[in-house]
Amino acid sequence: MIVLITTLDDIYDTHATIEECRKLQGAIQRWDESAVSVLPEYLKDLYRELLRTFRNIEADVPIGMNYEISYLRKSIQNHVTGYLQEAEWAHKNYTPSFKDQVDLTSLTIGAPTLSVSVMAGMTDEIMKQALEWASTIPSVVISAGKIVRFMNDIGAFKRRKCKGDAASSVECYMHEYSVSGEVAIARIDALIEHEWKTLNQARFQNRALLPALQRIIGLAYTASFFYDNRNDVYTSSTLLQEIIESFFVKPV
Template structure:
């Protein structure tokens, strides 16, 4: 919820000056920074601090450092969102490589990979969190899978006003090719990232519980982005949800 609210704020609602102030407050992570913000962002910021403090109380005392790592990657995500807002404000057209590097992080999946581990208790160690918070290839590939599938779904559905340049558009402009060629290239990159996830199972034995959780999270992406952007327009999930939880299974 917090990530979606922050994403929408940076993308659609805040001015560039407000985006800069919000990021400055999130990097400070202190109630004293509330006064930096306009009233509507003060409410978000106070709730953000409250929820993270509540999470610290909910985990075992020995696991409070889990929340500290989640906070760190949330702060990183804010900086990525600000970079996107700055590009849009400056009408900057990034290269395909630069756009992919940023979008793989700003999609939020690497952040969520850490957040999903906060309540895992003894299954994960401080070393595991340190490894994951350093954004190894497996978390970056998870982010790439999410952003590339999102870009394909969004491109097919039509770009909304104010959206940043997608990877498909960057590739088309940079290489002067059609959308069909660009999408074909994106699909081949997706294959490479799925292979990276599979390889991680064999390369990171000490971090296996975290790797499995990251891969399980990545495996959910086709549910949201296989055909249409069902994350943004959740009506597209209606039939799937009904088939799983509402309709009876014929015997």
């Protein structure tokens, strides 16, 4: 799912024209092999692979297991609709308000889709309940998405200056409040702390769903792995070497 999300993100950010973005979003809403006919050649294989991946997931779900693939399909459809909105903003050279940008991109960072995905690992006793809960995009999913989004945007801030995609949360904050990049980052750092508090508090609010919640918090932890110290090792993977060595080669 992460490979598919990353590929779709790159298409909407930098590779597709706005018309191609609209066609791909429309095809994914149809979710039918015949929709491939509306797509340019270079997107047809991706669309077929998306449908094939979901068929394979459905085939791999054991009989009687309470994992309903339709929740994941709907999440991807919503996800791509969000990508299209970002592409429309970039196409119009429009800078949204900080709130509007965060409301959208904390979802398109992938938290809702991945949260639904990881519910497949729940025990069968709580899987149905956990899946239905995650699919409603509860506050913990939004908080996890904001943490990853904010840390992603801070880590990518300098690199994004050379890109043509939609304005980041840092850039929207700078634009709306007429502050420097460093001031915007300091204020967003405070928002990250607030979202961690939201996740920690949630641990005590629904103990029955704690195993599902822990998986969503685990997704938020990945932000620290990829974007700590204002780096962006998700994009510049050569920087991962030092991190991997610190875990496995040069332990404390």
